[in-house]
Amino acid sequence: MTEEIGVGMVGHAFMGAVHSHAWRSVHRFFDVPLTPRLAVLGGRDPVRTKDAATKYGWAAVETDWRALVARDDVGLVDICTPGDTHAEIALAALAAGKHVLCEKPLANTVAEAEAMAAAAEEAAGRGVRSMVAFNYRRVPAIALARKLVEEGRIGEVRHVRAVYLQDWLSDPSSPMTWRMRKEKAGSGALGDLGAHIVDAAQFVTGDLITGVSATTETFVRSRPDGDGFADVTVDDAAVFLARFSSGALGTFEATRYALGRKNSMRLEVNGTRGSLAFDFESMNELSVFSADDGSAAGFRRILVTEADHPYVGAWWPPGHLLGYEHTFTHEAADFLTAIGGGVDPAPSFTDGLRVQRVLAAVEESAGQQSTWTMIGDPR
Amino acid sequence: MTEEIGVGMVGHAFMGAVHSHAWRSVHRFFDVPLTPRLAVLGGRDPVRTKDAATKYGWAAVETDWRALVARDDVGLVDICTPGDTHAEIALAALAAGKHVLCEKPLANTVAEAEAMAAAAEEAAGRGVRSMVAFNYRRVPAIALARKLVEEGRIGEVRHVRAVYLQDWLSDPSSPMTWRMRKEKAGSGALGDLGAHIVDAAQFVTGDLITGVSATTETFVRSRPDGDGFADVTVDDAAVFLARFSSGALGTFEATRYALGRKNSMRLEVNGTRGSLAFDFESMNELSVFSADDGSAAGFRRILVTEADHPYVGAWWPPGHLLGYEHTFTHEAADFLTAIGGGVDPAPSFTDGLRVQRVLAAVEESAGQQSTWTMIGDPR
């Protein structure tokens, strides 16, 4: 076993459970230069936090994240809380010299994201690493897609088609949560789901969005909350057109109202030599079309489970599928490898900022009759 | 056999071949009140027109469409020529008291389409019928989709997702044709492919688009033409966001550059009770999700080949697929049935005009930085 690094994780619900699994499992499958120790779990309620620590295997708990950040046995801070807390925790952790893994979207505003990206850059100078948790980059099929684009297998990109469809809000009696409050979540489907497809599209194409035209909608404006009702203050769905710096055209849609689509994060890319298509509901598959195949051409359903596919060598023989949480284990492996190797991991906080700028432009355009809105400094 | 009606068809290339097949076949499968006689084929070149008449089974030829329209043995004029000629031929035919089937898009401009819709309405008063050839309404799966929406099976519509993807222009050496000249075709992928998905979306939802935000692109601006090159003066691709009068959100894309997608006209609709999905590349299938199915819910792949599915009773036993040209045979059956029954068929020229207005709004928005553009009088 390699040298240990103490992890302090803030938040212990959905992402907390998945990240815990990743920290417990990563060194069992990947040769990582640092072995994570589940040192401290941060929460607010002492009882619930203690219970979660027991369940997920954390050695200690803190009910104030500042205490967690300050601890000597914590070398890496993992932020699994709602977006309104990301900036504050991340800035404090970086300042304290802790490596930071921060859930997406990076922040609730561009201003926060800018501050975080600047702090991350400064910290990198001190050898302190940071990464934003766009886990879909770690789906082997998406990593393979990136590789194929990089190798020129689809030529120059002309079209990007990205949707992220869920349906859990389709029922109007589904209750209020922090995800529907602007002050907590920043935005709705846009920041939650849209952030993923913006990052994935930029990652796979290796290109940046330069401008958008958008509209958003809130289908159900008030939801059950305790004994009464509360106003939904975020979008339920966001749709937008986009341009990439290459000139490629994009269409994007994020919604929580697409009945029957449970987690359908789809990406389609058409280039001058070939095309790619992916749907997370079949996450172990990548469809690839190559014009070179001539009259025997057709979309190839690549089962991305071969040992030479990204990340797959660590797991099972071909055809033995991976699941959702594997993407987080891959994320942990990449982050530990970067920390151990003394290099900056991707996606960086700057990548997170780039996504944030697109989200902001979407909201701006939606508020201005969909007028084309340029992304301020897309780099 | 029922009473005959003489058909005069102008244009004898792609659509000419398909329509000929429909007129030859319709009464062999459907109980139509009028039996079509392939009376006159209209073209410009006498030799090529004569050859086509022989090949497709037409009794006579005319090289001036005005002569064709004027003939006594022609009771129905079928317009299979490029868009720049639709208005002129249709207006003349209606004036001459001939029923008119006109290929889509109805016209090259809203003004033309308005004139045609007005003339059609006036002619209807005289018992003269007209129809625009949005054949995709006659795909059994799409007709079934409409039926399910009408019956309330998916509830109120929240999302429409429509793309029409082809790839035949992806190769820059593919030569110039009339389809890439604005004066002939009106627009490019927009009018050619976009018109179909606008009509299909409006048909299936039973609703109209009220506004759009759009952008268009011409990827290859000049193409081989004879010994030299010619400028492409239409869009290669068009993408737009849309609102329906119900408030539903739509995204649309039409392109001839989606490598590997040959004729992928896809429509997805999400409602408050269920969802629908269709792809013309699997045209005999409709996917339907019903929230009522509870924990055994999932998209049902309905093979739309049962005797009680729209149009299918006329054909083969279940599982014996239909193809592209069947949609035109269904179109012919519906038109003859309407003529024989003395009722107005759908889609009417007014329906064609509604599509035209959306196309015009798309171009307008694209020319104004994608600013939201209302459809002038969507009815």
Next chain:
Amino acid sequence: MTEEIGVGMVGHAFMGAVHSHAWRSVHRFFDVPLTPRLAVLGGRDPVRTKDAATKYGWAAVETDWRALVARDDVGLVDICTPGDTHAEIALAALAAGKHVLCEKPLANTVAEAEAMAAAAEEAAGRGVRSMVAFNYRRVPAIALARKLVEEGRIGEVRHVRAVYLQDWLSDPSSPMTWRMRKEKAGSGALGDLGAHIVDAAQFVTGDLITGVSATTETFVRSRPDGDGFADVTVDDAAVFLARFSSGALGTFEATRYALGRKNSMRLEVNGTRGSLAFDFESMNELSVFSADDGSAAGFRRILVTEADHPYVGAWWPPGHLLGYEHTFTHEAADFLTAIGGGVDPAPSFTDGLRVQRVLAAVEESAGQQSTWTMIGDPR
């Protein structure tokens, strides 16, 4: 238009309707050396035969097939009747010097099939052609599969997996027809559906089955018939293992009780270099796996609608699907081309006999505790 050949067709129900369509349409799409004339339709009941002739476009009728065969205006006899009549009609027609297209299975017994194959061979010496109507060979995807195997694209064949699944008898109240009477149909699902997959497997692999082990079942032994009930005297389902002369292993299944499978004729072939998969319910697609594709390998879903795919050039642009009856139009084109060219078409009556021998071996094995049963002279 080329020289005419008068067609006399016996039987005017399901196959009669499809074949009529083929004879009416073939020269509209294919450059055939002979143009079919729908000369005489044969049936038993004068009224129903006359009605069918009007509906399908036949010039004359006969109520005795012997009279039809004897007519001077008939140069080609097309047999669309149940299996018990095939031998008698075909032998008479060949003797009379008429080209013969005979529906499958070739006959109800090996003895009949042997007589027919012998007669066909003798007639060929006189320039009289014969063909058995295994129309699935004319599905473009299956013809492409054959081509790929022939080119060595999948290497040597190791596995064949073929099923033909329907469900129309699943309901026990579905009434009796000739298809469930041994004296009419010869066998049940075996001869009706099994014959197709045996022929298709032998065609695509270019190899012959040498032995089988089988079992059959009749799930519903009595069915409504008029006022009473009648005994089902054929199999409802047949399953068998097979060996090809190459050593390849095969599994076969034919059933009318696979609920939800409407016409699922599937063929999968695995070779030393690649694999093929086909399902008639997606008849415009062929899935091809090529080990040469390395780490980007995957089953390619080839949409078999390109101009250079078998038969497709005669039809529409890519992505514009073909349907069931196209296979019969292709069959007619191939037969006319062979007649015009003075060559023997395939599948020959000998090919039909080869299938018949496999069917007979299946029944023999099923009657002998599934003991392996060699095919008598598989050539």
Next chain:
Amino acid sequence: MTEEIGVGMVGHAFMGAVHSHAWRSVHRFFDVPLTPRLAVLGGRDPVRTKDAATKYGWAAVETDWRALVARDDVGLVDICTPGDTHAEIALAALAAGKHVLCEKPLANTVAEAEAMAAAAEEAAGRGVRSMVAFNYRRVPAIALARKLVEEGRIGEVRHVRAVYLQDWLSDPSSPMTWRMRKEKAGSGALGDLGAHIVDAAQFVTGDLITGVSATTETFVRSRPDGDGFADVTVDDAAVFLARFSSGALGTFEATRYALGRKNSMRLEVNGTRGSLAFDFESMNELSVFSADDGSAAGFRRILVTEADHPYVGAWWPPGHLLGYEHTFTHEAADFLTAIGGGVDPAPSFTDGLRVQRVLAAVEESAGQQSTWTMIGDPR
């Protein structure tokens, strides 16, 4: 955390890695009455076993499984070694009063399996539990399939179609391993893959196979082994027909030569009211056809990721897929739950014996010209 139970696992390669993961993870997701402690790892080579123990998190090692079985800190023995060792280890462990989880196939011969089933039954009287590791029963989609059959949703079963297709031996230069030696593995694809589909078919239908007709093949009879070559002494592929006690017909195929199929364990069941279809390569999906759906019937692609689907509640929100190793975590949860609850888990050693008898009958039939072979006492 609940009371601990010390696990001693023998074997630390493929299954060893997966089982280790299950023992480490099960209590993090499931409320199990016993918390597994990774007490002792058994292997033969001290260095490799120690390394594996470190990698997978085991507290101690033993290089003689007898020592492992004898240890006081081991309450549960998990057998992850080749089939030739299963009986000996299991019998010793049961005798020592240890609960036993044994990998499949239960044994290499019926005689061994009988001894094991008898010992398991005897041990159960003493409160010692045993289970055979047919993990595919723990795929949520397969567990759901069983539930639907049990509820009568597909009626009486008429057809079962099961294949397990892999391709890793397709390349003749792939080297020799114990899996190709009869004395180690018992049989080849038959016991390795066939065992799974026999168990799954019996599990899902709730019925037993009563007889089979079979044939087997070894395509590549000699393989690279060290510096030379070694003989392959097992089957490469096995195909067989089967009958269930209900009268249902089955076809089965197991092969390691189906190029392009990586882990395609497929099961299709047709009943009198509906049908089911499953393919492990899309393991999160179950296709269900219900005749009750009338004209809107079609195979429903159920994404088996809802909280009320079997096992899924322990994991992620809908649409967040599970992978291969989850089935082992479910297996561990079920076993611990049975042990804690003092009840016998399924599949029992007797279930393993039932599978073994089918495998033996397959080999017997294959050796006797495929003659139908009854399963000795299928209960």
